Amino acid sequence: MNNCSIIIYLLLLIVITILLFIALQYQKQTSPSVQLSSALSPSGERRTLSTTCNNGNSPQYLSSYGPGICYDVSNDSGVKNYQYMVQYAPLLDNRWLNDLELYLPLMSGCGFIGRTGCQSTDTNTGSLYFSWVSHTYNQPIVSGYMSSGQQIGQGSQRCSTFGTCCINGITQGDYTDARSTDPNTYCMSSTACFDRGHQVPDDQISIEYGSPNQTYNMCNIGPQTSALNRGKWEHLEMVMVCIGNNTSNQIVFDGPMTDSSGNFASAFTSKTGKFDGTPFVPEGWWKVMILTDNNGNVQSSGFWYYLNNSSESYDPNKGEGYLGIDGFNMLSQRMGLTFPSSVTNAVLSKNQVCNTLSSFIGGSCQYNCSDVS
Numbered sequence: 001m002n003n004c005s006i007i008i009y010l011l012l013l014i015v016i017t018i019l020l021f022i023a024l025q026y027q028k029q030t031s032p033s034v035q036l037s038s039a040l041s042p043s044g045e046r047r048t049l050s051t052t053c054n055n056g057n058s059p060q061y062l063s064s065y066g067p068g069i070c071y072d073v074s075n076d077s078g079v080k081n082y083q084y085m086v087q088y089a090p091l092l093d094n095r096w097l098n099d100l101e102l103y104l105p106l107m108s109g110c111g112f113i114g115r116t117g118c119q120s121t122d123t124n125t126g127s128l129y130f131s132w133v134s135h136t137y138n139q140p141i142v143s144g145y146m147s148s149g150q151q152i153g154q155g156s157q158r159c160s161t162f163g164t165c166c167i168n169g170i171t172q173g174d175y176t177d178a179r180s181t182d183p184n185t186y187c188m189s190s191t192a193c194f195d196r197g198h199q200v201p202d203d204q205i206s207i208e209y210g211s212p213n214q215t216y217n218m219c220n221i222g223p224q225t226s227a228l229n230r231g232k233w234e235h236l237e238m239v240m241v242c243i244g245n246n247t248s249n250q251i252v253f254d255g256p257m258t259d260s261s262g263n264f265a266s267a268f269t270s271k272t273g274k275f276d277g278t279p280f281v282p283e284g285w286w287k288v289m290i291l292t293d294n295n296g297n298v299q300s301s302g303f304w305y306y307l308n309n310s311s312e313s314y315d316p317n318k319g320e321g322y323l324g325i326d327g328f329n330m331l332s333q334r335m336g337l338t339f340p341s342s343v344t345n346a347v348l349s350k351n352q353v354c355n356t357l358s359s360f361i362g363g364s365c366q367y368n369c370s371d372v373s
Helices: 003-030 079-088 202-209 226-230 232-244 325-335 350-361
Strands: 100-103 129-134 139-146 194-198 221-225 250-257 284-292 298-307
Touching (some): 079 129, 079 139, 221 226, 232 250, 232 284, 232 298, 250 325, 298 350
Antiparallel strands (some): 194 221
């Protein structure tokens, strides 16, 4: 290579370097920055939600939306499932700033289960659900999971112990001997008031994935009345199971609901007294089911709501049962949780829901759509 060629080569390198620098500066100016202030900006774009870690770590944001996680998930193959589900999850308003924290069952440093009495081994290397846990209300505000479309395990593989929620320090003992200051509203009897109510059901995770133990952590638990947990909520869970056994395109979200004034009730007592006199007890629980096509496009959605009271069966005259679009609106107004339009535009009417779901439920299910609509 002669001197002339070397000079030309150097000039070309300089030109290329200048062009790359200009391109990078342009990208910085035109690319939207991620704001850690609000889940929904004034222009309507989805954003991450500021998260404060009690363990001293800096939060990690696994997607461009939702709260951060404060524990290591580098070995959790279920992160990709969370990143897929969160595109359908509700938008969070500013009341949840620095309150919610992401929980994944297999995140490192947070014991995720109590194995006793259910399953001694767990071969899944990925978290099978998520919860957005509230520091203020000591329970998950939103939980979500996807179906597998197959049956590989058994139901009713119930663990006898629950792992402590590392996010808020709630232990299973905080629910021991859980009573109510308003027994007429909440208690079936003097000894049956509140249960450790699963938001993500152990049965569906057991049957479809063989890992019920992932659900036995207090980060997945809320103060459900015994009547709700053992009656109408369990019926709804089993319908979700029957649908999920027959399609891998089912996504389910659920969580607690305040009363019409936006408040939780102070009606819970237990042996530890941790929640005595604190706003902790929801008025009810909501559940949203989404069915997509194989490309992830929402085909239909539904909304159910049941009161957290002493009745095992629901009463439509009290605003319980299948609520459809009215339920989505109530959730937005009371809880500041607003599902994306792709979900709410596909909501089934009360007249449509049974016809749509019947093809997924199958003949082996002991429950049918009329039980929950």
